Amino acid sequence: xxxxxxxxxxxxxxxxxxxxxxxxxxxxxxxxxxxxxxxxxxxxxxxxxxxxxxxxxxxxxxxxxxxxxxxxxxxxxxxxxxxxxxxxxxxxxxxxxxxxxxxxxxxxxxxxxxxxxxx
Amino acid sequence: xxxxxxxxxxxxxxxxxxxxxxxxxxxxxxxxxxxxxxxxxxxxxxxxxxxxxxxxxxxxxxxxxxxxxxxxxxxxxxxxxxxxxxxxxxxxxxxxxxxxxxxxxxxxxxxxxxxxxxx
Numbered sequence: 001x002x003x004x005x006x007x008x009x010x011x012x013x014x015x016x017x018x019x020x021x022x023x024x025x026x027x028x029x030x031x032x033x034x035x036x037x038x039x040x041x042x043x044x045x046x047x048x049x050x051x052x053x054x055x056x057x058x059x060x061x062x063x064x065x066x067x068x069x070x071x072x073x074x075x076x077x078x079x080x081x082x083x084x085x086x087x088x089x090x091x092x093x094x095x096x097x098x099x100x101x102x103x104x105x106x107x108x109x110x111x112x113x114x115x116x117x118x119x
Numbered sequence: 120x121x122x123x124x125x126x127x128x129x130x131x132x133x134x135x136x137x138x139x140x141x142x143x144x145x146x147x148x149x150x151x152x153x154x155x156x157x158x159x160x161x162x163x164x165x166x167x168x169x170x171x172x173x174x175x176x177x178x179x180x181x182x183x184x185x186x187x188x189x190x191x192x193x194x195x196x197x198x199x200x201x202x203x204x205x206x207x208x209x210x211x212x213x214x215x216x217x218x219x220x221x222x223x224x225x226x227x228x229x230x231x232x233x234x235x236x237x238x
Binding site: 001002003004005006007008024025026027028029031049050052056062064066069070071074075076077078079083085098099100 | 120121122123124125126127143144145146147148150168169171175181183185188189190193194195196197198202204217218219
């Protein structure tokens with residue numbers, strides 16, 4: 001049975017920062033939502049997957065070898081695989097992320113992953 | 120060089136209804152934006168691709184064999200491949216769509232596709 005997804009409602013259901021909640025699968029890509037505050041990741045590269053960041057609420061800086069890009073609510077960036085990057089998050093920001101399975105891990109995204117009934 | 124994408128700005132740059140504008144590629148999936156008004160498509164199935172509808176602005180009804188779902192701004196639905204569906208759009212609504220290449224065509228999405236420098 002199909003269900004709609006309200007992005008803000010879904011991300012607001014998470015009670016902790018840095019918990020990635022899987023909300024859907026699209027052509028083998030995982031859609032997940034996460035709340036982040038005061039976290040700057042190390043520069044890193046995903047060799048096997050492009051990665052999409054969409055700002056549901058808040059804002060953050062996206063740091064690349066070409067400079068820093070400020071992303072606000074309703075804005076997204078698609079990072080091609082192999083591109084060195086790091087997010088810089090100061091104030092509470094709520095994200096939709098899309099990438100292939102195995103792309104997010106503790107080393108390069110900062111924290112833990114909620115169990116989910118979406119496979 | 121990476122660039123951010125403001126979804127509302129991108130969809131507002133389109134001057135006609137039913138023109139799908141490609142804005143990015145993510146792991147072989149095409150992201151496109153489109154403005155639609157007063158259009159109900161025939162029921163159809165995509166055999167080879169899941170499909171994501173996200174409402175940037177407006178609202179529409181998503182019709183399936185299990186009933187009708189109303190989607191409003193900030194809401195999305197992921198349609199697994201093989202699922203019979205049709206969108207019913209009455210008032211002007213602005214969408215982000217994500218699916219594999221070849222999924223959208225004139226027969227099942229209603230209209231034309233803008234040439235793009237995104238390949």
